[in-house]
Amino acid sequence: MNAPPLRAFLTARYGRGFRSRTEIEAWQAAGMARLRKTIMPRSPFYAAHASRPIADWPLMNKARLMEHFTGINTCGIHRDHALEVALRSEESRDFSPMIGGVAVGLSTGTSGQRGLFLTNGRERALWAAVMCGRFWPAPLLSRQRIAFFLRANNALYESLSNALMQFRFYDLLSDFPAHLPELNRQNPTVLIAPAQILGLIAKAQQRGEIGIAPKRIISVAEVLSPEDSTLTETVFGLRPDQAYQCTEGVLGYSCRHGSLHLNERYIRFDRDVIDDETGAFCPVITDFTRESLPILRYRLDDVLIPDPDPCPCGCASQRLTRIEGRADDILWWPGVDGRPRLVPSDAIRQAVATLPVPVRDYRVIQQGERLDIWLDTSVPEIAGPALQHALTRLAAGLGCRAPAMQVHRGLPASPDAKRRRVIVKRA
Ligand SMILES: [Zn+2]
Numbered sequence: 001m002n003a004p005p006l007r008a009f010l011t012a013r014y015g016r017g018f019r020s021r022t023e024i025e026a027w028q029a030a031g032m033a034r035l036r037k038t039i040m041p042r043s044p045f046y047a048a049h050a051s052r053p054i055a056d057w058p059l060m061n062k063a064r065l066m067e068h069f070t071g072i073n074t075c076g077i078h079r080d081h082a083l084e085v086a087l088r089s090e091e092s093r094d095f096s097p098m099i100g101g102v103a104v105g106l107s108t109g110t111s112g113q114r115g116l117f118l119t120n121g122r123e124r125a126l127w128a129a130v131m132c133g134r135f136w137p138a139p140l141l142s143r144q145r146i147a148f149f150l151r152a153n154n155a156l157y158e159s160l161s162n163a164l165m166q167f168r169f170y171d172l173l174s175d176f177p178a179h180l181p182e183l184n185r186q187n188p189t190v191l192i193a194p195a196q197i198l199g200l201i202a203k204a205q206q207r208g209e210i211g212i213a214p215k216r217i218i219s220v221a222e223v224l225s226p227e228d229s230t231l232t233e234t235v236f237g238l239r240p241d242q243a244y245q246c247t248e249g250v251l252g253y254s255c256r257h258g259s260l261h262l263n264e265r266y267i268r269f270d271r272d273v274i275d276d277e278t279g280a281f282c283p284v285i286t287d288f289t290r291e292s293l294p295i296l297r298y299r300l301d302d303v304l305i306p307d308p309d310p311c312p313c314g315c316a317s318q319r320l321t322r323i324e325g326r327a328d329d330i331l332w333w334p335g336v337d338g339r340p341r342l343v344p345s346d347a348i349r350q351a352v353a354t355l356p357v358p359v360r361d362y363r364v365i366q367q368g369e370r371l372d373i374w375l376d377t378s379v380p381e382i383a384g385p386a387l388q389h390a391l392t393r394l395a396a397g398l399g400c401r402a403p404a405m406q407v408h409r410g411l412p413a414s415p416d417a418k419r420r421r422v423i424v425k426r427a
Contacts, residue, residue, distance in 0.1 A: 012133030017315025031288035045071035060298040118292040137215040147188035184210040199228040202235040257313040264317040275342040333400040341400040345422040351390040367425040371403045
């Protein structure tokens with residue numbers, strides 16, 4: 001491997017990134033060659049594919065990776081054994097168990113499908129190096145207090161603890177308000193949390209329940225909506241950085257300019273384009289750095305909207321306009337010409353944000369031909385019709401028809417609605 005942690009740290013911190021697409025392609029060609037030579041032969045499942053073109057490799061997703069887990073991993077770990085270790089550690093909230101030097105993690109995505117992942121010491125060090133390199137506040141050698149809100153801890157994150165940092169893990173499976181006194185005592189310099197949790201923390205600070213002063217705020221694990229970003233910025237005076245990451249890897253992070261770039265240094269992104277007009281695609285990733293559980297030609301459910309313009313930061317890695325969310329949650333409205341149109345959730349947000357009256361929060365749920373709109377506002381009689389009007393206009397602008405709309409007061413109680421603002425319900 002050519003990405004030792006120190007170099008990864010320096011590149012993430014001081015590197016100017018790739019200057020051109022040509023440079024990225026050359027780098028990735030070397031990454032692919034290394035993958036074929038040193039990693040694939042060690043995986044019983046992939047060994048025979050090492051000499052075949054990537055287009056012939058099996059297309060992976062979470063379910064298929066689980067199905068072939070025993071053959072795919074290069075550590076000889078049986079799926080049942082890994083699952084047992086992971087479940088035991090989830091249940092006891094004790095995340096030290098490992099198999100040999102390999103940490104086992106469990107992920108449950110928004111789809112509810114369970115996924116196992118493995119990380120060896122080298123992969124954990126590399127992850128920490130990239131994250132610290134990019135996000136460590138200056139000056140470099142000042143001690144930091146890091147607060148990390150996560151659904152499940154695992155040895156990957158524990159590896160961050162050392163003499164330079166006090167690391168505190170907050171388990172999202174415990175009651176959220178119960179964490180606030182401890183968070184206040186810790187007064188973290190770096191706050192890392194999923195986007196909507198950042199929103200909750202900002203609200204707690206706004207209400208005076210806590211008084212923390214982080215120097216760096218990093219949104220991880222889910223899409224940072226403009227609402228949560230703005231709220232966090234208003235309350236703490238800091239724009240949150242974004243790490244677009246999931247158990248499959250660190251897929252991207254925001255640059256100094258605030259744009260999100262794909263992490264093309266470590267991952268090759270092929271595109272499953274779902275909308276020609278915007279270029280929206282589901283990424284199919286091949287990770288050059290993962291060796292214990294190779295992630296090869298793995299299709300994610302997220303929909304990414306590429307930004308064709310170069311970033312002022314000078315890095316040529318693909319810039320994203322935004323992450324649209326899960327493919328299942330994309331709104332498609334019928335076009336007047338018969339071709340369905342992708343309706344960006346950002347356009348819906350914009351419509352809500354520009355209403356003539358204040359709206360605290362909202363949900364838009366599409367079910368078949370019907371759109372249920374939930375508005376948390378004290379003036380629903382004004383906000384409701386105004387939003388219907390705005391969405392009708394939005395549809396006309398996109399060359400499509402808005403579905404029949406029904407406006408409700410307040411927010412729905414479904415667990416889905418806690419996580420996402422735009423939801424598509426399938427029959
Ligand atoms: Zn940039």
